[in-house]
Amino acid sequence: MALAFSSSSSSIAFSSSNPRQEQGVQVTSSNLQFSDGCFPAPASLSLSRKRSQAVKALNAEPKRNDSIVPSAATVSAPDVVDNKPVDVVDIEKLGKDLENASPLEIMDKALEKYGDDIAIAFSGAEDVALIEYAHLTGRPFRVFSLDTGRLNPETYKFFDTVEKHYGIRIEYMFPDAVEVQALVRTKGLFSFYEDGHQECCRVRKVRPLRRALKGLRAWITGQRKDQSPGTRSEVPVVQVDPVFEGLDGGAGSLVKFNPVANVAGNDIWNFLRTMDVPVNSLHAQGYISIGCEPCTRSVLPGQHEREGRWWWEDAKAKECGLHKGNIKEENVNGNGAVNGNVTPAVADIFESPNIVNLSRPGIENLLKMEDRKDAWMVVAYAPWCPFCQAMEASYVELAEKLAGSGVKVAKFNADGDQKAFAQQELQLKSYPTILFFPKHSSRAVKYPSENRDVDSLLAFINALR
Numbered sequence: 001m002a003l004a005f006s007s008s009s010s011s012i013a014f015s016s017s018n019p020r021q022e023q024g025v026q027v028t029s030s031n032l033q034f035s036d037g038c039f040p041a042p043a044s045l046s047l048s049r050k051r052s053q054a055v056k057a058l059n060a061e062p063k064r065n066d067s068i069v070p071s072a073a074t075v076s077a078p079d080v081v082d083n084k085p086v087d088v089v090d091i092e093k094l095g096k097d098l099e100n101a102s103p104l105e106i107m108d109k110a111l112e113k114y115g116d117d118i119a120i121a122f123s124g125a126e127d128v129a130l131i132e133y134a135h136l137t138g139r140p141f142r143v144f145s146l147d148t149g150r151l152n153p154e155t156y157k158f159f160d161t162v163e164k165h166y167g168i169r170i171e172y173m174f175p176d177a178v179e180v181q182a183l184v185r186t187k188g189l190f191s192f193y194e195d196g197h198q199e200c201c202r203v204r205k206v207r208p209l210r211r212a213l214k215g216l217r218a219w220i221t222g223q224r225k226d227q228s229p230g231t232r233s234e235v236p237v238v239q240v241d242p243v244f245e246g247l248d249g250g251a252g253s254l255v256k257f258n259p260v261a262n263v264a265g266n267d268i269w270n271f272l273r274t275m276d277v278p279v280n281s282l283h284a285q286g287y288i289s290i291g292c293e294p295c296t297r298s299v300l301p302g303q304h305e306r307e308g309r310w311w312w313e314d315a316k317a318k319e320c321g322l323h324k325g326n327i328k329e330e331n332v333n334g335n336g337a338v339n340g341n342v343t344p345a346v347a348d349i350f351e352s353p354n355i356v357n358l359s360r361p362g363i364e365n366l367l368k369m370e371d372r373k374d375a376w377m378v379v380a381y382a383p384w385c386p387f388c389q390a391m392e393a394s395y396v397e398l399a400e401k402l403a404g405s406g407v408k409v410a411k412f413n414a415d416g417d418q419k420a421f422a423q424q425e426l427q428l429k430s431y432p433t434i435l436f437f438p439k440h441s442s443r444a445v446k447y448p449s450e451n452r453d454v455d456s457l458l459a460f461i462n463a464l465r
Contacts, residue, residue, distance in 0.1 A: 089113055091255060095238045106237055106259040107133040110220055111141055114255070117217035117247065119144050121209075122170060124155040124280055125290040127222025128162060129268050132277050133259060134220075135166055144171035144212055148204035149180065150292040158280040165278050173208040180204065190294060197295060204292070213244045218255035226264055227289070235261045307449060348383050348413070349392050354399035356410035360421065363412045366437060367425060367444070375407045376437040377461060378444075380422050382415035385431040391452040398457050406439075407461060436464050 094113075098106050110118055111134065119142040120130050134141040145159065163170055183191070183203050192200045213219060223235045239256050246254030260268060265288075272279055282290055286298030289309050299307050358366070358378065366376060379395060381388040399409035414422035414433070422428035426435060427446050434447035434457070447460055 089255065091238060091240050095236055098237050100262075101237070103129070103259040103263060104133050104136055106257060107220070108137040108139065110218065110238075110257040110259070111137055111139040114218045115140075116142070118142070118219060118257075119171070119212075119216055120220045121145070121222070122162070123222070123290065124151065124158050125222070125288075126265075126268055126272065126279065126283070127260075128277055128279060129260060129271055130220055130222050131162065131166060131168075132272070132275055142171065143168060144173060146205050146208050146212075147172045147174050148292050149175065150204065150294060152282060152290070152293045152296070154280055154282045155290065158278070161278045171212075173212045175204045175208050179207070192295065210244060213241075213246060213254055214249075215247060216254065217246045217248070218257060220257045220259065222260060223258045224260050224263060224265065224268070237261045307451075349389055350379065350381065350395055350411040352396045352399050354403050354409060355396065356408060358410045358412045360418060363426070369437075370441075372437060372439050375439045375461075375465060376410055377402070377407060377457075378410045378412055378435045378437065380412050380414035380426050380428050380431070380433040380435065382431045383413065384415070388432045391432060394452055394454045394457070397454050401454065401458070402461075407465070436461060438464055 094109070098109060101109075107130070120134060122128070122131060122143050122145045124145065131141075131143060134143075159170055162168075180203060183200065187195075187199075219241075225235050235258050237258055239258075240252050241254040241256040244254050245251070271277075280287070280290060282298075287296060288299055290296055291309055296309060356362075363378070366372075366378070377398070379388075379391075383389075395409070395411075402409055412418070412422070412426070414426065414428055414431070419428070422433070426444070427433060432452075434452075435444040436447065437444050445464055447457070449456060449460070
């Protein structure tokens with residue numbers, strides 16, 4: 001079957017791979033009815049080669065601002081219209097049933113229940129494991145990826161390798177060219193280094209993803225609990241997506257499967273090696289978590305994988321927005337980020353004779369000193385913060401190791417009335433914030449890592465002494 005679409009500004013043609021279907025269909029712009037501000041979304045959808053049934057468009061376009069002009073779009077025209085009612089799935093029960101299931105079992109159940117209405121989100125990193133699991137089920141499956149325009153060359157080559165290995169076509173989603181142009185012309189190519197990555201990610205990733213998910217009832221991600229202890233430690237294997245909407249629209253209209261949520265990173269790699277799955281060549285260069293080229297770098301041995309992403313920002317910014325629902329909007333978010341002013345009544349922490357308890361005047365004096373007799377290590381914390389509590393043992397041990405070394409270890413309760421001061425003077429954006437005051441420098445150096453074990457803290461101190 002051939003389908004041609006023509007208008008005054010563009011012409012798009014589609015042809016069926018079935019040689020027996022020769023009848024042509026001509027569609028003109030006068031035949032198409034769109035509501036004001038809505039346009040057909042780009043949707044060249046791919047399947048595994050086992051798929052025999054036509055596919056519904058993945059990216060039903062949401063209403064958009066009239067100032068955004070769409071580029072020419074590819075639109076799939078299914079040969080078969082499926083009017084069967086959609087089964088209502090009890091997500092809470094399904095989650096309990098799959099809580100301890102294997103990734104293969106979770107993947108099989110997801111594909112069984114949602115068929116053409118579900119797709120795998122593929123980033124070009126180790127979540128190729130998801131494609132392998134889908135392939136092992138023997139069921140048809142769909143894969144989509146976000147091409148931000150800023151990916152590494154190695155990632156593009158990897159996309160091509162994966163397509164050939166599995167005999168599929170990845171469904172690429174692209175950012176709106178006009179939005180990208182406006183961002184770059186207004187703020188430059190690398191504005192995210194100065195004012196944070198959220199705006200760029202919103203244009204290049206979040207909005208294209210939102211368009212893609214509007215054509216689905218469920219999606220599959222490669223999130224793991226050990227990827228980011230601050231934001232992903234409670235990721236379930238199946239959930240109602242808390243952020244995005246699906247095909248039917250409205251809250252609760254999209255289901256999110258995380259088949260490898262309970263799998264450790266090492267086990268993922270053992271699986272990939274065992275199954276001889278192709279992987280991104282950047283992994284061999286020290287890259288673990290792979291995103292856009294300007295925002296991704298390799299990590300050193302012992303560093304957490306997310307430290308290679310947006311390394312110039314605080315821990316609370318380690319999500320690009322695709323999984324924003326992981327971040328809790330409470331007094332402390334998933335990374336200890338400061339959101340509110342409520343101070344729960346809890347016992348103080350970091351209690352040790354080797355740790356100096358600094359008052360507000362004490363920390364102010366330390367800030368003013370330009371020539372200190374000793375170097376100082378100071379943690380700005382909130383007693384109720386679970387991440388502060390989690391590092392208490394290692395910080396106490398650090399103080400014991402540094403006793404008499406010329407480095408004093410201290411704490412400053414930056415909660416409650418002191419929070420505004422700490423945010424302005426101590427670079428506080430999340431609890432805990434760890435600062436090192438060198439002996440002969442007036443400037444405090446902020447500890448940049450999420451690793452708060454004794455060895456990591458000592459390495460930081462020794463690098464600045």
